Amino acid sequence: MHSIIQGKVWTFGNNIDTDQIYPxxxxxLTEHSDIAKHAMEGADxxxxxxxxxxxxxxxxxxxxxxxxxEHATITLKNAGVSAIVANSFxxxxxxxxxxxxxxxxxxxxxxxxxKKGDTISIDLQSGIIRNLDNxxxxxxxxxxxxxxxxxxxxxVIPFFKKDL
Amino acid sequence: MHAIEKILARASGNERVAAGEIVTAKVDMAEVNDLxxxxxxxxxxxxxxxVKHPDKVCFVLDHYAPAPTIQSATNQKAMREFVQEQGIKYxxxxxxxxxxxxxxxxxxxFPGMVLVATDSHTTTHGAFGAFGTGVGATDLATILxxxxxxxxxxxxxxxxxxxxxxxxxxxxxxxxxxxxxLGPSIAVYKAIEYCGSTVENMSIDERMxxxxxxxxxxxxxxxxxxxxxxxxxxxxxxxxxxxxxxxDKDYKYAKEYYFNVADLTPQVxxxxxxxxxxxxxxxxxxxxxxxxxxxxxxxxxxxxxxxVQILKGKTxxxxxxxxxxxxxxxxxxxAVQKGYIxxxxxxxxxxxxxxxxxxxxxxxxxxxxxxxxxxxxxxxxPGRMGSTEAKIFCVSPATAAATALEGRLADPRKYILxxx
Numbered sequence: 117m118h119s120i121i122q123g124k125v126w127t128f129g130n131n132i133d134t135d136q137i138y139p140x141x142x143x144x145l146t147e148h149s150d151i152a153k154h155a156m157e158g159a160d161x162x163x164x165x166x167x168x169x170x171x172x173x174x175x176x177x178x179x180x181x182x183x184x185x186e187h188a189t190i191t192l193k194n195a196g197v198s199a200i201v202a203n204s205f206x207x208x209x210x211x212x213x214x215x216x217x218x219x220x221x222x223x224x225x226x227x228x229x230x231k232k233g234d235t236i237s238i239d240l241q242s243g244i245i246r247n248l249d250n251x252x253x254x255x256x257x258x259x260x261x262x263x264x265x266x267x268x269x270x271x272v273i274p275f276f277k278k279d280l
Numbered sequence: 281m282h283a284i285e286k287i288l289a290r291a292s293g294n295e296r297v298a299a300g301e302i303v304t305a306k307v308d309m310a311e312v313n314d315l316x317x318x319x320x321x322x323x324x325x326x327x328x329x330x331v332k333h334p335d336k337v338c339f340v341l342d343h344y345a346p347a348p349t350i351q352s353a354t355n356q357k358a359m360r361e362f363v364q365e366q367g368i369k370y371x372x373x374x375x376x377x378x379x380x381x382x383x384x385x386x387x388x389x390f391p392g393m394v395l396v397a398t399d400s401h402t403t404t405h406g407a408f409g410a411f412g413t414g415v416g417a418t419d420l421a422t423i424l425x426x427x428x429x430x431x432x433x434x435x436x437x438x439x440x441x442x443x444x445x446x447x448x449x450x451x452x453x454x455x456x457x458x459x460x461x462l463g464p465s466i467a468v469y470k471a472i473e474y475c476g477s478t479v480e481n482m483s484i485d486e487r488m489x490x491x492x493x494x495x496x497x498x499x500x501x502x503x504x505x506x507x508x509x510x511x512x513x514x515x516x517x518x519x520x521x522x523x524x525x526x527x528d529k530d531y532k533y534a535k536e537y538y539f540n541v542a543d544l545t546p547q548v549x550x551x552x553x554x555x556x557x558x559x560x561x562x563x564x565x566x567x568x569x570x571x572x573x574x575x576x577x578x579x580x581x582x583x584x585x586x587x588v589q590i591l592k593g594k595t596x597x598x599x600x601x602x603x604x605x606x607x608x609x610x611x612x613x614x615a616v617q618k619g620y621i622x623x624x625x626x627x628x629x630x631x632x633x634x635x636x637x638x639x640x641x642x643x644x645x646x647x648x649x650x651x652x653x654x655x656x657x658x659x660x661x662p663g664r665m666g667s668t669e670a671k672i673f674c675v676s677p678a679t680a681a682a683t684a685l686e687g688r689l690a691d692p693r694k695y696i697l698x699x700x
Contacts, residue, residue, distance in 0.1 A: 131464055146355060185416070204465060212415075
């Protein structure tokens with residue numbers, strides 16, 4: 117994967133929990149293509165209709181709080197979300213995202229620097245985020261080498277397979 | 281070192297570990313629930329053929345117990361087959377109840393262990409001095425293959441609780457109050473240790489509630505130092521060797537908070553945020569359509585006991601439904617033997633099979649648009665228990681029972697005080 121990700125921004129607020137990302141009534145689904153159809157349904161029912169693949173989710177504090185359901189990351193990844201930038205992430209969600217190779221970048225105050233519809237680029241190596249609409253440059257947290265390695269291989273499954 | 285660090289040091293074969301360090305720890309018990317057929321899928325995708333330690337794995341079919349749809353039945357069937365084919369030692373089928381109640385009752389939880397489960401409320405097991413944490417499916421699959429998982433050693437936040445709570449307030453009120461004060465992300469990537477005289481006086485059931493809800497502050501794990509009460513419980517369940525760790529006197533906590541709960545009133549987390557908490561006196565007494573007593577947070581024997589104390593010989597409000605789901609078969613059986621279930625049915629309750637029930641919005645009492653619910657479960661996120669247009673109040677079992685009686689959000693203290 118490229119270490120630069122570019123896409124249109126879709127914004128959310130604070131404490132977007134896993135029930136909003138992927139409502140509990142769909143937890144029995146197991147096919148990733150079926151799971152993808154319900155991304156963010158509990159927070160914004162227009163998301164799945166209007167989201168353009170490759171787009172980037174930008175959110176406030178504690179994104180992904182709540183349940184350990186991996187469906188929450190599966191749904192976003194398979195809906196075509198290319199990265200998530202937030203003030204902070206809930207621990208299990210963060211781990212699940214890395215495990216599936218979905219880049220998650222912590223960047224305090226990001227919501228004040230970008231708005232819905234802006235195009236941003238993220239350099240995963242340096243954590244530098246550029247708002248291409250107004251040329252504002254924002255410094256996000258760097259991913260650790262271990263995490264970057266997992267993401268570059270497309271998640272922990274291929275990573276693990278290689279080591280077996 | 282903190283006791284939690286000593287647990288991770290033992291499990292990772294290190295003499296010392298420190299907060300921030302990444303360690304690979306051997307997992308003493310890995311639990312998979314029936315939301316996670318993905319665990320089996322990831323295991324196979326990774327090239328897994330044989331589960332490394334089938335005696336250290338359990339499957340608990342609790343979220344869809346019994347299966348409400350063909351899809352969930354099919355997922356459970358595939359899990360039973362995986363358990364059989366891999367020789368996995370523990371299968372708790374749909375007759376057993378919620379994992380966090382079932383596992384301690386079955387004697388597979390002990391102090392000093394590393395317990396990893398596909399459920400965020402695995403922090404519950406800190407009540408027994410275990411390191412319990414929740415992960416997703418793919419992390420759990422790596423444990424099935426390797427028997428290990430990497431962890432970042434967490435900083436520890438100390439929460440000291442003192443004071444004798446009033447009649448009618450319980451561990452649930454205390455932890456809601458704490459979350460209301462500290463917020464839902466205070467402990468992200470960190471651990472929470474509870475201590476103080478109130479915690480010492482609490483029963484094991486109540487301590488489990490405190491630890492269970494630690495994840496609602498973002499905690500990775502939680503901890504209560506095992507004492508005589510813990511040991512009596514553990515010894516009644518298991519006969520095996522384990523080590524109890526204690527925190528060094530010079531350990532420096534990341535943060536320390538102090539709460540005195542002597543004057544605390546029953547607490548309510550209002551829709552739709554678990555940290556939007558206020559005392560019952562300050563909350564509008566809205567009409568409530570459903571009261572739910574159950575789950576890994578509020579479905580234990582003491583919870584059912586307090587509901588019976590309030591409801592015995594009375595009838596719930598005809599406009600309100602009361603759903604009661606014992607957390608486990610063990611709880612259910614005791615509640616039957618003590619006559620509690622009979623009293624609840626007479627009062628108008630609907631009793632459902634042990635398990636998670638409507639907590640995750642899948643079955644056994646989901647909410648319609650526009651409905652209000654009080655629940656003893658742990659989350660009031662929009663859409664958590666059904667429609668995103670339903671409103672959820674998180675309360676104690678006593679408050680839920682009083683509310684079912686009055687048909688409106690109600691203060692349980694008057695009923696409990698009357699009993700004295």
